[in-house]
Amino acid sequence: MSRFRVAVHIVPRRGLLDPQGKAVGDALRTLGFSAVQDVHVGRHVVVEMDASDGSAAERSTREMCKKLLANPVIEDFEIASVSTL
Amino acid sequence: MKFGIVTFPGSNCDYDAYHAVVDALGEEAVYLWHKDHDLRGSDVIILPGGFSYGDYLRVGAIARFSPIMREVVAHAERGAPVLAICNGFQIACEAGLLPGALLRNASLRFVCEAVRLRVENTDTQFTNRYADGQLITIPIAHGDGRYTADADTLARIEGEGRIVFRYVGGPGDADEWWSPNGSMNAIAGIVSGAGNVLGMMPHPERAVDDLLGSSDGLGVFESILSRVAA
Numbered sequence: 001m002s003r004f005r006v007a008v009h010i011v012p013r014r015g016l017l018d019p020q021g022k023a024v025g026d027a028l029r030t031l032g033f034s035a036v037q038d039v040h041v042g043r044h045v046v047v048e049m050d051a052s053d054g055s056a057a058e059r060s061t062r063e064m065c066k067k068l069l070a071n072p073v074i075e076d077f078e079i080a081s082v083s084t085l
Numbered sequence: 086m087k088f089g090i091v092t093f094p095g096s097n098c099d100y101d102a103y104h105a106v107v108d109a110l111g112e113e114a115v116y117l118w119h120k121d122h123d124l125r126g127s128d129v130i131i132l133p134g135g136f137s138y139g140d141y142l143r144v145g146a147i148a149r150f151s152p153i154m155r156e157v158v159a160h161a162e163r164g165a166p167v168l169a170i171c172n173g174f175q176i177a178c179e180a181g182l183l184p185g186a187l188l189r190n191a192s193l194r195f196v197c198e199a200v201r202l203r204v205e206n207t208d209t210q211f212t213n214r215y216a217d218g219q220l221i222t223i224p225i226a227h228g229d230g231r232y233t234a235d236a237d238t239l240a241r242i243e244g245e246g247r248i249v250f251r252y253v254g255g256p257g258d259a260d261e262w263w264s265p266n267g268s269m270n271a272i273a274g275i276v277s278g279a280g281n282v283l284g285m286m287p288h289p290e291r292a293v294d295d296l297l298g299s300s301d302g303l304g305v306f307e308s309i310l311s312r313v314a315a
Binding site for chain 2: 012016017019020023043068069071073074
């Protein structure tokens with residue numbers, strides 16, 4: 001067993017109205033970042049866990065996403081990184 | 086009839102629900118703590134409004150895993166009634182008792198006001214005391230009430246008559262869909278496929294006394310009573 005740090009990005013599902021992302025996008029353009037086309041605001045979750053190897057840690061984290069960390073009705077997730085501690 | 090009102094850490098409408106059941110309806114109610122493992126013989130379960138677990142992660146996401154929810158889900162699977170209000174609606178969606186999810190209001194603002202609803206289906210155990218198409222006034226108070234579901238789900242619940250309450254505009258434009266939170270199809274409340282779980286963002290328990298602005302919510306409680314008594 002080793003200890004891993006798994007980072008997950010959870011974002012609103014594409015195509016769903018994301019008023020928070022839109023508000024942030026509007027604010028960025030107001031600040032002069034006129035090239036900004038679209039912004040989505042989600043969550044970044046970091047899980048520290050013990051696992052036999054990195055792929056086991058990633059598998060387990062995917063299960064966590066399906067059961068709790070993300071809601072498949074409204075959100076998509078991706079494993080951003082897996083690193084050893 | 087005995088109503089079981091679940092109190093999660095952060096629930097804040099459990100006392101209002103108790104008042105509606107005991108003082109307005111004249112029935113028995115008990116509080117059920119989220120760590121409890123039995124429903125103490127309750128015939129009807131109320132999942133009340135509030136901010137369970139501080140709305141951490143997603144609204145309703147953590148409450149769904151409270152010990153009492155296992156019993157509530159079993160109660161619902163037996164076909165027994167569950168009235169899920171506001172945060173309770175969010176919890177019921179997370180628990181899979183109802184389809185879809187409630188997202189942050191499109192305006193990004195918390196809305197707290199009396200709204201007008203149209204009763205879309207009176208053939209349910211929660212609405213049989215209303216008239217078809219009746220307009221009622223019930224308060225809302227939420228930041229995350231934008232009902233969202235995928236296109237197939239939306240078409241299915243529309244087709245099956247499971248949209249029970251819809252937000253409508255002023256008295257003159259009752260047919261115009263309008264919603265204070267950006268809900269798809271102006272959905273304010275839906276029932277489960279078996280019809281025994283009602284989820285709604287408006288607060289019927291806060292509209293049980295004319296002295297406080299409206300008693301239009303009482304019909305929800307009276308409907309449950311007449312259905313189960315029948």
